Amino acid sequence: MKRLVGILTIVVCFLPGSVRGGRYIAAQYPETTAVLQVLYGNEIRKEHHFLSYAEKADIESSDKMTYLFAALAKSESVLAENHRLLLTEFDMEAEASYANGASIADTRHNLEILANIGLAKVDDRYSVFMNMIRTERNEEAISLVQQAWDIKKRQYEIVKKGLDATGLLGLVSKAPENYYVCTMCGYIETEAPGQRCPMCAADAQYLEQVGDEWRVYLGIMENSQLDNAEKAYARRFFDKISIASMGFRMASDPSVFGSDEYEKWGLGAQREFSVEEKAYINTIEEMALAWKTYNEIDMNDLNDMEKEYIEKMHSRYGDGDIDLSARRIAGEFSQAMVHLLNVSEALSGISTLSDADIVFVKRSLSN
Numbered sequence: 562m563k564r565l566v567g568i569l570t571i572v573v574c575f576l577p578g579s580v581r582g583g584r585y586i587a588a589q590y591p592e593t594t595a596v597l598q599v600l601y602g603n604e605i606r607k608e609h610h611f612l613s614y615a616e617k618a619d620i621e622s623s624d625k626m627t628y629l630f631a632a633l634a635k636s637e638s639v640l641a642e643n644h645r646l647l648l649t650e651f652d653m654e655a656e657a658s659y660a661n662g663a664s665i666a667d668t669r670h671n672l673e674i675l676a677n678i679g680l681a682k683v684d685d686r687y688s689v690f691m692n693m694i695r696t697e698r699n700e701e702a703i704s705l706v707q708q709a710w711d712i713k714k715r716q717y718e719i720v721k722k723g724l725d726a727t728g729l730l731g732l733v734s735k736a737p738e739n740y741y742v743c744t745m746c747g748y749i750e751t752e753a754p755g756q757r758c759p760m761c762a763a764d765a766q767y768l769e770q771v772g773d774e775w776r777v778y779l780g781i782m783e784n785s786q787l788d789n790a791e792k793a794y795a796r797r798f799f800d801k802i803s804i805a806s807m808g809f810r811m812a813s814d815p816s817v818f819g820s821d822e823y824e825k826w827g828l829g830a831q832r833e834f835s836v837e838e839k840a841y842i843n844t845i846e847e848m849a850l851a852w853k854t855y856n857e858i859d860m861n862d863l864n865d866m867e868k869e870y871i872e873k874m875h876s877r878y879g880d881g882d883i884d885l886s887a888r889r890i891a892g893e894f895s896q897a898m899v900h901l902l903n904v905s906e907a908l909s910g911i912s913t914l915s916d917a918d919i920v921f922v923k924r925s926l927s928n
Contacts, residue, residue, distance in 0.1 A: 587653055597702065597706075604640045608778075612778055613663050614633075615631045635774075643709075643747075681717075683717060690710075712747045720737070737886075739770060742771060743761060744768075744769055746765045746770075794852060799844075820859075828841065851908060855886055866923075866927075902922070
């Protein structure tokens with residue numbers, strides 16, 4: 562079994578994904594936080610719908626439509642993540658059901674539903690949301706919701722183009738070949754990216770081409786063995802850890818399919834998996850071990866070395882949650898340390914380090 566840089570089983574009791582101290586007081590923004598929660602829930606459900614549409618298009622052997630829906634799903638996941646992260650600044654957990662509930666028909670009908678119902682009245686909905694939050698004057702939330710509104714309009718454009726390119730017989734020769742999604746804002750591009758995202762001006766490196774990662778996302782969402790927190794973690798682990806392994810060891814160890822880890826976290830019966838699915842499968846044991854390890858941390862039962870390490874970290878980097886992002890960009894850490902920081906972020910859902918994260922890193926480095 563793989564080990565997370567030599568991690569051994571630990572003793573702990575900590576809730577991954579728990580909210581740290583935020584910058585805003587939730588009681589002062591009841592309408593704003595309510596809107597953010599509604600948007601987050603809607604985006605999680607919409608992502609699941611789009612993934613199901615992608616699966617249907619794949620069954621119909623329509624690659625162009627498969628990637629159109631996969632792009633829409635990726636866009637929704639970025640919107641959801643941005644709203645989740647902002648909710649943490651209000652000391653609030655983002656809550657949503659991963660249940661699907663979508664009515665799946667043939668691809669053309671799915672596009673028609675989106676164009677005429679699903680995305681057709683986006684302006685009406687978002688104008689209500691904006692009116693609700695403007696009175697509370699949280700500029701960060703206002704800006705984020707406005708951006709989400711603009712992204713939804715872009716989604717509508719993509720759907721309309723896809724529908725216009727789809728003939729009554731399912732011909733899609735005029736549909737775009739490729740889709741790129743900005744992982745910072747969710748904007749969808751159909752041409753090779755320029756130097757910046759047209760929506761948020763993020764560097765072109767954040768405009769990622771859509772591939773078969775949708776298969777992993779759908780598999781995780783529909784895994785009945787996982788609760789919502791575990792599904793969210795598995796998604797983050799795939800994005801931050803598994804994808805980096807693509808192209809390496811693509812032949813999965815057959816023994817993994819009979820493991821307890823695969824039974825819980827896996828993608829179903831052994832079959833012909835995509836490269837992205839193989840990358841996920843090859844990191845399942847590490848992912849499961851990290852989750853178990855993190856959930857076993859008891860902050861009231863640390864040894865002296867761990868307490869001293871926490872004190873040293875705060876002495877060097879300051880009080881409260883520790884932000885090492887600038888030092889990571891500057892290349893101050895080893896590859897192994899960067900890996901651990903990525904795993905920690907996948908576990909907690911936040912880039913900064915709490916004391917529990919520090920303990921996780923310390924124990925990982927000590928074994």
